[in-house]
Amino acid sequence: MIYDYYKENHVFSTEQTNRSEVFWNLYKGKFKGKITNEKINALMEIYTPLYQICAVERSYSMEYDPETYTGYTFGDYRMLDLGFVRPMEYSYMYRNHALEIADKAMENLEFFRSVDNNYQYRSNLKIASLFGDRQVTDFYHTEMYENLFRYDFSSFLILLMSILALVPVFVAEKETEMNLILSTSKKGGKETINAKILSSFLYVIIISAWFYIFDFLAFSYFYGLTGLNNQLYALKDFMLTPLNVRMWEFIILSAVVKIIGLMAVSSMILFLSSIFRRALLPYILSLATVFLLMLFNEFAKMKFINPIELIANRELFKNTGFIKILDFPVHKFIGVILSVIFLAGAFVLATKMTSKNNASLGRMKERK
Secondary structure, three states: OHHHHHHHHOOOOOOOOHHHHHHHHHHHHHHOEEOOHHHHHHHHHHHHHHHHHHHHHOOOOOOOOOOOOOOOHHHHHHHHHHHHHHHHHHHHHHHHHHHHHHHHHHHHHHHHHHOOOHHHHHHHHHHHHHHOOOOOOEEOOOHHHHHHOOOOHHHHHHHHHHHHHHOHHHHHHHHOOHHHHHOOOOOOOHHHHHHHHHHHHHHHHHHHHHHHHHHHHHHHHHHOOOOOOOEHHHOHHHOEOOOOOEHHHHHHHHHHHHHHHHHHHHHHHHHHHHHOOOOHHHHHHHHHHHHHHHHHHHHOOOOOOOOHHHHOOHHHHHEOOEEEEOOEEEEHHHHHHHHHHHHHHHHHHHHHHHHHHHHHHHHHHHHO
């Protein structure tokens, strides 16, 4: 699946083609790393005449030219434009863009102070602090990260595997009347319930870690691993992110946040497992719950208690936004994470109460 995704979405392949070899040779040999005036001048010296021929005059030849990098004038232009000029220009100009945001936020401070709007004053102060010192000093090929952060198929597989594995956790013992035997055991009540919940969460954590590690390794292999220490906002999609973190830090943070969302969905599945006596209905309801959460996340505006917002979290971290708590601005992503954790805790408590009641009923039947 990752390979198919790569074949459909890659711009510069790591496979041994003429275009890819030229790109990676130029990247590694001339332009990778610290952005300097020398590198910019060297790039523009190659690019400017090609831009004039291909974009302005449109007088390029379609015939093979051995004097060009790729064999064709237009091919050289597109390779340099997509692979070097646009991303390097964004990296070089990002500091100016960030300073504009910070300066505008600083201008707003005086106004909001004059009207005694403490919330907006604190929000703009945070924005100024976040964007004031930002800059992208190094140029790295970011195609791997752009596609890795959009890839959600593994999360969908984990959800399906969670449904298959977790629905039987409580309902199976009622189908087989094992709950009657457990109810006569000294540790067949609370201890068993806690062990089932804990082992369910461990299962989700382990398979999630396996999938996300494999995703990273596969994307690194296909796209080429470079720029792990680059800033997250070096990606154009994340130019307004509230996070001042590096690529490798965001990869770990994103995986952890996804696992929190997956555990919240798992808590719902466990609750459904605890309230029914036959497995078919919990399976159907668990699938329906997952798809409804996906639809809700896609079309609804209020997403604070939706675990899918954490599972597909690139949108959560792309823009800087705040929620108002006691007149203080709190980052939106923090509010979403805390609300989903609270939701998961509520379902865990409900599962414990339901399972405890089932155990009590089991003991009553056993006495009869």
